[in-house]
Amino acid sequence: MMVGAYDIPYEDRLVTAPTMEPLDLEEVKKQRRFSATSLDTLFDTWIASARQQFEEETGLQLLTAGRVFLLDEVPAQSVIMVGRGPVQSIDAVTYLDSDGVEQTFDAANYAMVPPMATVDTYPQPGGLRLASGSTWPTATTQTHCLRIAYTAGYGDAPGSVPEIIRYALMQYVGSFHQQGEETTDKELYCLPVGAQMVIREAKGHMRRTVFPRRTAVSALAAGTWV
Numbered sequence: 001m002m003v004g005a006y007d008i009p010y011e012d013r014l015v016t017a018p019t020m021e022p023l024d025l026e027e028v029k030k031q032r033r034f035s036a037t038s039l040d041t042l043f044d045t046w047i048a049s050a051r052q053q054f055e056e057e058t059g060l061q062l063l064t065a066g067r068v069f070l071l072d073e074v075p076a077q078s079v080i081m082v083g084r085g086p087v088q089s090i091d092a093v094t095y096l097d098s099d100g101v102e103q104t105f106d107a108a109n110y111a112m113v114p115p116m117a118t119v120d121t122y123p124q125p126g127g128l129r130l131a132s133g134s135t136w137p138t139a140t141t142q143t144h145c146l147r148i149a150y151t152a153g154y155g156d157a158p159g160s161v162p163e164i165i166r167y168a169l170m171q172y173v174g175s176f177h178q179q180g181e182e183t184t185d186k187e188l189y190c191l192p193v194g195a196q197m198v199i200r201e202a203k204g205h206m207r208r209t210v211f212p213r214r215t216a217v218s219a220l221a222a223g224t225w226v
Contacts, residue, residue, distance in 0.1 A: 007212055008071055008072055008073045008075055008212070009071075009072045009143075010069065010070060010071045010072065010083075011069075011070045011083075011144070012067060012068070012069050012070070012082060012083025012084060013067060013068050013070065014065060014066075014067055015065075015066040015067055015068050015149070016065055016066030017065055018062075018063035018064060018065050018153065018156075019156075020063065020157075020158065021044075021047050021048055021051055021063075021158070022051055022062045022063055022158045022161040022165075022166060022169060023047045023050070023051070023158065023166060023169050023170065023173065024158060025040060025043055025044060025047065028043055028046075028047060028170065028173055029043060042176075043173070046172075046173045046176035047169075047173055049172075049176065050169045050172030050173050050176070051169060053172060054165070054168060054169055054172065054199070055084070057199050057202075058199060058202035059083065059084060059085065059125070059202075060084065060085060060086075060123075060165075060202055061084040061085065061086070061152035061153045061154075062153060062154060062161050062165065063153050063154065063155070063156065063157075063158070063160070063161065064088065064151060064152070064153035064154075064155060064156045065084075065151070065152060065153055066091070066149070066150075066151055067082070067083070067084055067149075067150055067151070067152055068147055068148065068149050068150070069082040069083055069127075069147070069148040069150065070143075070144040070146070070147055070148075071144070071145070071146040071147075071148075072141070072142065072143050072144065072145060072146075073139075073141050073145065073146070074095070074136045074137065074138070074139050074145070074146055075136070075212070076212055077212075078129055078130040079113060079127060079128070079129045079130075080127045080128055080129075080148065081113070081125040081126065081127035082125070082126060082127045082128075082148060082150055082152075084152045085123045085124070085125050085126045085152055086120070086123035086126060086152060086153070086154060087112065087113075087114075087123075087125075087126025087127065087150055087151070087152050088150075088151040088152060088153065089112065089150060089151045090107075090110070090112045090127075090128050090148065090149075090150050091149040091150055091151060092104060092107075092148075092149040093105040093107075093110065093128070093146075093147070093148050093149075094146075094147045094149075095137050095139040095145055095146045095147065096139055096140050096142065096145040097137075097138070097139065097140065098138065098140050099140075100140055100142075103137065105136075105137050108131065108134075109130060109131050109134040110128045110129060110130055110131055110134065111128065111129055111131060112126065112127075112128055112129075113126060113127050113128055113129045114126060121162045121164060121165070122201055122202050126150075126152070127148075128148065164198055165198060165202075167198070168198040168199060
């Protein structure tokens with residue numbers, strides 16, 4: 001993740017992938033009015049590519065997956081928003097202590113944000129918030145020293161993904177099918193207006209978070225920001 005000089009680098013990784021895709025091969029072929037089986041392998045590839053492109057564009061996790069959010073320092077603020085939503089649960093928070101040994105941060109010290117899993121079409125970013133009176137642990141400053149394991153996604157089955165998002169994915173697949181193997185990243189943006197609106201709306205809700213370094217916050221408070 002590209003950040004400013006005063007911001008903490010972070011990364012969000014997929015750990016456990018969904019076991020299926022949000023679109024079914026047969027329903028996609030029906031929508032494309034294509035009954036032959038000669039392109040089934042390509043259709044499967046296009047469906048997976050459409051889902052991956054949409055998730056990267058919007059910051060959404062469509063079907064349930066296990067992920068980990070990695071920070072290179074402990075942040076100054078009490079709230080940490082993770083990289084993908086909707087968040088279903090915060091599964092564990094671990095950190096590297098001053099000796100570089102992994103420790104588990106007690107779950108009593110934080111709560112999930114929002115306080116319950118959301119199934120809104122366009123959810124706000126989710127994450128965790130320190131409990132009243134709690135502080136983040138003291139971690140060594142090194143790559144991925146703070147690690148938040150979490151579960152995200154609308155649900156386990158394709159039907160749990162909102163229909164309007166499934167519609168947008170259909171448009172992605174349609175673009176692949178229309179252009180065949182010559183489709184490029186640039187051509188992917190030549191989508192119907194409706195699909196583009198879905199993407200813009202989702203991106204507007206899933207805003208990325210900036211984590212200022214503690215030293216930068218202290219410098220700003222002291223008036224010595226340079």
